[in-house]
Amino acid sequence: MTPAEIAPKDRLIVALDLPSVEAAEATINRLGDSVTFYKIGYRLAYAGGLPLVGKLADKGKKVFLDLKLHDIGNTVMQGVESITRLGATFLTVHAYPQTMKGAVEGRGNSSLKILAVTVLTSYNEADLHAAGYRLGVSELVEARAQQAQVLGIDGLVCSPEEVGNLRKIVGHQMSLVTPGIRPAGSATGDQKRIMTPSRAITAGADYLVVGRPVLEAADPKAIAEAIHAEIAQALG
Ligand SMILES: O=c1ccn([C@@H]2O[C@H](COP(=O)(O)O)[C@@H](O)[C@H]2O)c(=O)[nH]1
Numbered sequence: 001m002t003p004a005e006i007a008p009k010d011r012l013i014v015a016l017d018l019p020s021v022e023a024a025e026a027t028i029n030r031l032g033d034s035v036t037f038y039k040i041g042y043r044l045a046y047a048g049g050l051p052l053v054g055k056l057a058d059k060g061k062k063v064f065l066d067l068k069l070h071d072i073g074n075t076v077m078q079g080v081e082s083i084t085r086l087g088a089t090f091l092t093v094h095a096y097p098q099t100m101k102g103a104v105e106g107r108g109n110s111s112l113k114i115l116a117v118t119v120l121t122s123y124n125e126a127d128l129h130a131a132g133y134r135l136g137v138s139e140l141v142e143a144r145a146q147q148a149q150v151l152g153i154d155g156l157v158c159s160p161e162e163v164g165n166l167r168k169i170v171g172h173q174m175s176l177v178t179p180g181i182r183p184a185g186s187a188t189g190d191q192k193r194i195m196t197p198s199r200a201i202t203a204g205a206d207y208l209v210v211g212r213p214v215l216e217a218a219d220p221k222a223i224a225e226a227i228h229a230e231i232a233q234a235l236g
Pocket residue numbers: 015017041066117119120121122157158179180181189191209210211212213
């Protein structure tokens with residue numbers, strides 16, 4: 001799907017980082033029609049949230065399953081094969097060659113799109129160095145994006161700071177999905193490579209992932225709608 005074909009409303013993905021299915025359903029009901037795309041990550045998936053993928057899909061919502069898989073290639077391949085039956089739109093794996101290759105094999109011809117996580121948005125140069133990497137953030141993101149493209153990965157998770165450069169490398173064949181989104185004035189938390197929604201869209205991000213700024217707001221629906229308005233303005 002080219003950026004022009006993405007429905008503007010689908011560009012906001014709300015991360016359901018909540019402790020239970022009940023809490024997630026309450027938030028989904030509160031957000032109503034204002035949110036069409038949800039992300040299920042560790043917290044909810046390990047609290048019984050996987051069946052929510054199918055339930056949301058049945059209601060016409062899209063689901064990004066952020067499981068960040070990483071294991072030997074065969075195990076990733078088999079895991080992804082099982083996940084193809086859940087009804088998710090996106091699934092994340094870490095951007096290691098064996099992992100990505102296994103994920104692409106497991107996805108097969110299904111409609112599931114595999115996203116490779118390049119460098120987590122909570123990492124800066126010092127964090128990478130402490131983890132033993134010799135490349136800096138932009139070099140590692142670029143190298144992983146190139147490997148992902150060669151291996152047939154569908155999209156990349158990166159910070160909005162890398163989007164401009166990545167677009168030049170991967171063109172519009174791969175979706176660029178960006179967490180690390182912070183509306184002006186909202187708390188950064190543990191995120192280190194961040195941008196506002198409008199700047200991220202202007203930089204060329206396809207999808208924006210937002211968790212705490214929506215979930216912790218007194219009125220989550222109002223924040224989601226404000227982010228949509230920023231997106232629409234940035235798209236022109
Ligand atoms: O590099 C990454 C990859 C994934 N995430 C996930 O996105 C959300 C962001 O939540 P906020 O509350 O808006 O910070 C969260 O679920 C992460 O697991 C990421 O932040 N960075």
